[in-house]
Amino acid sequence: MDLLHRFEQAFMPNYGLPPIALARGEGSRVWDVDGKEYLDFIGGIATSSLGHAHPALVEAVCKQVATIAHTSNLFMHEPEVLLAERLLALLNAPARVFFANSGTEANEAAYKLALKYGRREGRSYFVAAENGFHGRTIGALSLTGKAAIRDPFGPFPVDVRFVPYGDADALKEAVTGDCIAVFLEPTQGEAGVVPPPDGYFGAAREICDSTGALLVADEIQSAIGRTGHWFAHQADGVTPDILTLAKGLGGGLPIGACVGFGDVGKLFDKGDHGSTFGGNPVACAAALAVLGNVDLGHVRSVSARLRDGLRSIDHPLLKGVRGRGLWLATVLREPRAAAVQRAAAEAGFLVNALQPDAVRLAPPLVVTAGEVDALVAAYPGILTEASK
Structure with missing residues (x-):
């Protein structure tokens, strides 16, 4: 991608080369410069509280x-x-x-x-x-x-x-x-x-x-x-x-x-x-x-849904889930967090390989129950792909 080459030529190398170039967002969804859609479970590193392009x-x-x-x-x-x-x-x-x-x-x-x-x-x-x-x-x-x-x-x-x-x-x-x-x-x-x-x-x-x-x-x-x-x-x-x-x-x-x-x-x-x-x-x-x-009641409800959904997953790579609210980490039995991040992106979800064995989930506080369910449903397949 031309933008990646331009980035590499213009910036100091302290960030490495980001693998995805985002162009726009709406709510908990973002699109890259090629038009691919993702559900954003990084939220700008726990920053995009109201998601993207919130009217208020x-x-x-x-x-x-x-x-x-x-x-x-x-x-x-x-x-x-x-x-x-x-x-x-x-x-x-x-x-x-x-x-x-x-x-x-x-x-x-x-x-x-x-x-x-x-x-x-x-x-x-x-x-x-x-x-x-x-x-x-x-x-x-x-x-x-x-x-x-x-x-x-x-x-x-x-x-x-x-x-x-x-x-x-x-x-x-x-x-x-x-x-x-x-x-x-x-x-x-x-x-x-x-x-x-x-x-x-x-x-x-x-x-x-x-x-x-x-x-x-x-x-x-x-x-x-x-x-x-x-x-x-x-x-x-x-x-x-x-x-x-x-x-x-x-x-x-x-x-x-x-x-x-x-x-x-x-x-x-x-x-x-x-x-x-x-x-x-x-x-x-x-x-x-x-x-x-920010609706604290919504955060509590949807975070419990996310946590409980992830904890219900039975997969050999998944060791457990920790954190509070809409700020969780899925803990892995092997240091394959980077592979989980890549597999998630391929499946249309942005997550963050925070530690070699921990993947951070910090979606916008406006993430919906349906969007949480979508990640939970896709996560076993993401873990399987990351295990290969």
């Missing part, structure tokens, strides 16, 4: 870009205020918001906010989880527990100590009065959609409370209805000190948010942090459309 999103973005598209942080505008107020209402706790453009930028803001707290209190190190993923900029990467992407770019500016995810005893041992903050995902995304044991986040909250360390919840993938709750930490009855958001918040437009609760939200002084595009009017308008159209 299209209207909000078109109306805003025709009104004013950009202001910078030198001026305020109503969409950013409305969005911050809406998030705070959903969180139902006193807090302050900073808007950025992506997940890694939201985590950079959280990192700097925590660092300011730590230096004020004379604390010296962070704790994060092995196999955790918080982003690829240097601050966020220093907190990312994946050696393959972290190690080539060290040394890092702060001391970060990594503990096994889900091990409350190891976390308790690692967090002392010198710890600045603990960075955790309520479910580890890039590690393979790995939920923690029940009570783990509550234990993390207690450990941080007893030592004075901050608890940072990275909900870049898990928030905005993805797990059937507005924010995954709400299901655990835990309020973090800092919350980071992105991906699904903008429904496909770039936006991130760092939320500081209580006094933590007031730590930054004027000039401590900033973003030229953060809180962009168009991105905020898109996020407001997302928050106004």
Whole structure:
């Protein structure tokens, strides 16, 4: 395909060569440049909350870009205020918001906010989880527990100590009065959609409370209805000190948010942090459309249908299904996830080979019961083809 050759000639090779070139989408369906139709069970990596070309999103973005598209942080505008107020209402706790453009930028803001707290209190190190993923900029990467992407770019500016995810005893041992903050995902995304044991986040909250360390919840993938709750930490009855958001918040437009609760939200002084595009009017308008159209009841219903349907499949390659809400991984008995991704695409479904033995499913939150049933019906054949 000519487009693939042009892509290869124009871009740095960090993404490799994507196998499919998409041209358009509608709802949970997309079409490639050759006209082939797919059911999208990747959702822009848990980002396209309302699917593709959702009328409310299209209207909000078109109306805003025709009104004013950009202001910078030198001026305020109503969409950013409305969005911050809406998030705070959903969180139902006193807090302050900073808007950025992506997940890694939201985590950079959280990192700097925590660092300011730590230096004020004379604390010296962070704790994060092995196999955790918080982003690829240097601050966020220093907190990312994946050696393959972290190690080539060290040394890092702060001391970060990594503990096994889900091990409350190891976390308790690692967090002392010198710890600045603990960075955790309520479910580890890039590690393979790995939920923690029940009570783990509550234990993390207690450990941080007893030592004075901050608890940072990275909900870049898990928030905005993805797990059937507005924010995954709400299901655990835990309020973090800092919350980071992105991906699904903008429904496909770039936006991130760092939320500081209580006094933590007031730590930054004027000039401590900033973003030229953060809180962009168009991105905020898109996020407001997302928050106004996500149906948590639908997410819970259709995610149970997807999970139960996949778990009912008896196939020698399928070991199990894990995850929360419309954020699942099918776990394989052999490292054939890439083959499953290829076979699924041939069958008209987009899925993501997240780990060698795990395939991520994160469809738009508007995916229908019929579309879920279609994937479940096709999955045994996809697994058989991938086993060849």
